[in-house]
Amino acid sequence: MQRNRNKLLDKVKKEVMELRSQSLHNAVIINLLREQPSQQLKRSWDIEIKVGKRPIFQLPAKVNIMQVFDRMKGKLLLLGNSGCGKTTTLLELARKLIIRAEKNPNTPIPVLLDLATWQNHHQKISNWLVNQINIKYNIPHQVTINWLENRLLLPLIDSFDQVPTELSEYCLEGINKLSVDFQPKHLVICSSFTAYKNCYNKFRVNAAVLLKPLKTNQIQDYLLVARSRELWSYIQDEPELLNLAKTPLMLSMMTLAYEEILMAAWMRITSKQEKEKYLLNAYIRSQLGVENNYRFYSKRKEPLPEQTRRWLSWLAKRMAAENLQEFRIEKLQPSWLNYHGELQAYQLTTNLISLISVLFWGFAFGFILTLIWQWQLGLIGGAISGLIGGILSLPGIKKLVLRIILFSHGHIPWNYRRFLNYSASKLLLQKVGNRYQFIHYLLYKHFLEM
Structure with missing residues (x-):
């Protein structure tokens, strides 16, 4: 159990560090001020607190989000308009919670979760949470369930406003049910003010934290x-x-x-x-x-700006169609092909190559076995070997054919990982491990509409 706990903490810590280092606020400090940002990036926006039916009060500039978290016993709702700093505030809170969890093994483990991946109102939020921790952090389902039951997880849930409007009430009720069924010690949720205001029910939290527009x-x-x-x-x-x-x-x-x-x-x-x-x-x-220290392409070999825009626009459209907030190259699927010839070409090519593979392995092993045994046994052995060889090589063949078709139709460059890393270095994408996402939902929507 301790090994899994350390594994999860290390992965969340790395995720938080990478996301914070790839923020636009961080880029302003480094690119324009030529400085290395401190561990705690100073917020420039005001924060107001609403506790129950008490009057709203403004948070003093010297009071940070961790102090609010502690005063409100770790159950908060972060509200604000899109781009107002909710995720930045959540990441700063996550950073401090990780430090606390590293020092005290009995402290709940913070985990970052994105509600945009929840689209089925029949799915319990607890089941969604378990699945997401498995997908993002590779933690076995049963381990996460045990942590939930023992109140050893601290969910930091972002993007309530990206849940489809018709599902928002189901989602809100699901999160409240999670609070009742598992009674987590702490829970933090992020949402736009508008999306939450339009909900009939309210979250079971101790305080709402409203991030105000800049003065x-x-x-x-x-x-x-x-x-x-x-x-x-x-x-x-x-x-x-x-x-x-x-x-x-x-x-x-x-x-x-x-x-x-x-x-x-x-x-x-x-x-x-x-x-x-x-x-x-x-x-x-x-x-x-902009010039940076990353050299994913040699000089004058970078993708043209129009190529970059086209490839990222295609990626945004496919992520929207597949309801993905993060993308992994390993998860490229034939469903990403359109039905105007691409999918048919993929099916025809994979079938043809699979047949050739079966014949090749069958002939090769059949010939060898015929030299060793009788020809009847050689034919039988060759047929079996051909089928086995064809089956074993099929996944690799399908991935290769898929990449070739996507490349030939101009949807992706040949070296896709290098391009995605290049886009992350330009602060168009964010990279966490082998996962990629657009640096902000507004930029994702912009590429989506191109």
């Missing part, structure tokens, strides 16, 4: 510290751009993408959605043009 003076301080005085001079008198900058994610993107933004053109855009779209496109251009 004008906070935006100014952030940009001046990030050496973006010129950007501040442009947006300070533009209410719509200033309003966009109130979201920490958008402010970080503005800071990183400033050189790719034509301010006069951006100011002329009237729609908020089009302004966001312009910024996301500028951010992508900026990241693809």
Whole structure:
């Protein structure tokens, strides 16, 4: 049991470190300030707390999320608009909880879970949790069940707002049922304020933590510290751009993408959605043009920007179709092929190669066995060997054919892992172990709509 506990802690710790190091806030500090960020990245947004029916109160700047967690006995709901810092706050809490769990073997183990992977209202949240811990961290189901029953898990549940609207009540009730059935000592849930407000029922937690949009003076301080005085001079008198900058994610993107933004053109855009779209496109251009220390491709051999956009757009569409929040190359499936010739070509090619494989192994072993034994035994042995050889080589053949077809139709480059690592180095994707995800849900939706 202790070995599994250490294994899970190590994996969660690595996941948290990798996700925090690949955040946009972290990139601003390193790329613009030329500094290494401290272990605790200072939040620039205000936090308000709501406990029961008591009045809302603002959290002092010196009080961190871990102190709130302890005061509220470890049962919190994190609320805020998309891009407001919920996941950043959750990761900071996870980092401190891991340190605590490493020091005390009786402390529950924090685990990061994404509710966007829950899409079946017939599935119990407890079963979903067990399956996700098995998929993400390779922990056996029974071990996780034992931990749940003994209150040794600390679920940190993100993305309630990404559950389909028609399923949100089922999901909320399922999480509350988890709280009643297993009575975890601690539980933290993240959601957008809008998604939670529209729910009839409420989570069984001790307090709601609301992450507020940035104030004008906070935006100014952030940009001046990030050496973006010129950007501040442009947006300070533009209410719509200033309003966009109130979201920490958008402010970080503005800071990183400033050189790719034509301010006069951006100011002329009237729609908020089009302004966001312009910024996301500028951010992508900026990241693809930035030099970094990673050398996944030799000089002038990097994918063209339009290739990168096309490949990532295709990946986003396939992940949406398969309801995936994370992608692994090993999980590429024939279902990712379209029905306009690709799937038929795959089936025909795999069947043909399988037949050739069977004949090859059958002939090879049959010939050898005929030389050793009588020809009748050689034929029988060759037939058996051909079938066995064909079956054993079939999975490898299917994967190879799938990659060839996806490559030949321009959906992926030949060396797909190198491209995904390259995209992660450009802060378009995030990489955790052998899993990849888009750096933020807003960017994922942007590629999805390309």
